[in-house]
Amino acid sequence: MGKLLILLAILSFMMSCNDQEKTDLSNLNLIEPIENVIAFNDKLLIGIETVEYPFCLLLQVEKSEKYSYEGIDLKGQKIIFQINTERLKTDSISRFGGAHIDLSPIKNEKELKNSLRNFDAENKIYGVRIEMKNPDLKSDILNKIESKYGKGIKNPNTDNGLYWNVKKENKLIFFAPDYDRLIVLNNSNLSKSCYWDTFNGLIDFGGCDNENYTQELVKNATKPKDVKDKPILKIDKNWNANSLIIGTSTEKDLVKSVINKNFDRMEEINGSTGYTDQIIYQNNYHDVYFYLSANKIKPENKKENIIKGYAINNFKKVEISFKNGLKAGMKFQDVIKLLDKKLIIDYENLKYANYIEIKNGLYKVTLNFDGKMLFSGMFVK
Template sequence: MTLIKPELKLLTMKSHLIITSAIILMTTLIACQKQEKVETVDLMNLKLNEKFESIIDFNDSIYIGVETLEYPFCLLAEIDNSTKYTFDGLDLKKQTVYFQINSELLKTDSITKSGGGHMDFITLKKKEQLAPLFKKYKADNYLYGFRIEMKTSEFKNEILKKLENKYGKGTKNPNTDNGLYWNFKKEGKYIFYAPDYSRLTILKNTKLSKTCYWDTYNGWIDFGGCNNENYFKELLINSTKPENIQNKPVLTIHNDWSINDITIGKSNETDFTKSKTSKNFERNIVIQGSNGDISELTYDNDYNNFYFFFDITKKSNENPKYNIVNAYSVADFKSVEISFENGLKPFSTKEEIVKKWDKSQIENYDDLKFSNYIEIKNAVLKIQLMFDNKNKFSSMYVVKK
């Protein structure tokens, strides 16, 4: 049997204690770092003037850019499945959170006139991406609002309870069945609860109209003294006037919803570039991942508010024969010369357009009284005919299902 001298035993015990203490200290430091990383932000408590970079975690899945159908007049950041956010204690991990940033370019750029499906997003991974992005869009570096996508009826009810407990009963939104809104003049804050469209929107109105508000899911709201026409003109003050647009493209929408000589699901990139329709378009791609694959391919004509989207899921984007037209958007009929073989007339009212179909042929017939679009039922295509603030048929979006 080996005997251990008392002094060696004491040294061994001291070494063990030192190692154990070091392990505990490292564990504590790591735990603190992890805790710091997932520190939550309660969106209800935001002042809505926080710097954007201070309220996000770059490890989250973040997309930032333009989506004119739902968010026509701001820079938008979309964050999915984040553990960072709560709303008065409600966990938002299973909800999508959107932050809104003021952009003077988007408020005055002609692509935002009618909404209509223009998308331009990038993946946000590091702080260094923000400065050039804000410069590009003439945007603030701080947020002025946020939206929460309320994905279940239970969550909608929980949100409503939180709102009413803190702010009291809201005002009925006349544009939706169950929508409510709050206008806090002293605080300079708007709250729009739109359960019919699964959206909660809270905004600081410092740079917004104090008399009018509009978005796709809440419609036009008059806070008192609203002049819709003047409101819209202010938002688009620097955009090119329709009467000044030169050489408008001539478009024919055929009975099968193909456009000129381009057919969704059949025409490829080579067909498109060789067609007369492709004049004045710019090819745009989004590259993601270390392998340099193209994740998005579009052809954009911003001057005429006209866009084509391509399916590149076959990963053969170096060969244009395999890039198939997946969708098109004509985002402002005033920027083009457009006609329809099925007899539709641009700038007809919603009521006039609805009469063209039986109600069984309209996907969203039950929602038409507060919806700004009509979706036509089709086996292979999603067809949305959209209406402007004067209820005129002014834009359209067609995509393969």
């Protein structure tokens, strides 16, 4: 009996220690150095994720057991830290393709520093996005927030969203249950009158000048009026560009195409295997990109690398036409009228979106819309 009691005491102590090791995200000032809030033995991914938020670098932690929020265990929930980088203050929601995910794994301090250097990013966080995948977790978190800060302000852009502007802590808190997210930001260097992301829409804290706010978010974008020698792009009814067939046309076909001007060829290398994951032909000046699968053994063999998608990210920087009746600059609702509703992904939730996703065989077409909800870019992959 005595041995049993000792064993139970030891187990209790170990469990207590594990609880104490958790990082309570509600206690962060959101100015912490990145290495203070992550553990390299967790699965870490860093990069661009325009579904979440297009104007910063994201560091995603998957299936970690080290986090809580107001004492609520977040085991199994995705945690995403936001990192400021001036380089991504551009038209990145379209530049990198709407609903585009380009995250790379990092396993140690060296790989983290290399990633931050590549994006010219800060070495500290300024926000955290917490996944809330089940109703009980959402309810528990909301109760904790309301007991601490009171009732939230209704987000006019979503059915159930709430937000708190906690000025004494320099924090913005966005409860977005429709998208399974709690978002907490240090707003010391953010706009005091406006906020926008794809899960919350545009929120006016008072005196918001949307046009100036948007211009600040994309201040490093190339101005379309200054663009010269615009490439001519013709999109057929199957969403192929300039007769380059997705899934069939090769890198050699792309090289021979009349569109192939001012493109740089880039290979993305998998750090774990050493193989080339994909090849990208990028024309940053005109914001046009082609993505190709790579021959693992001989990526230099242009006959074996197949086009798997493309992005045309700002229609004002190109001359573009569509065989299906679409036109650059069309209104969101007018675009919907031209499309087959059966092919639109998540059609019922379009009222929350600033992009439209379309099923097309083995790949997906994403149509992007600007702040005025005008058809402004597209991504096929």
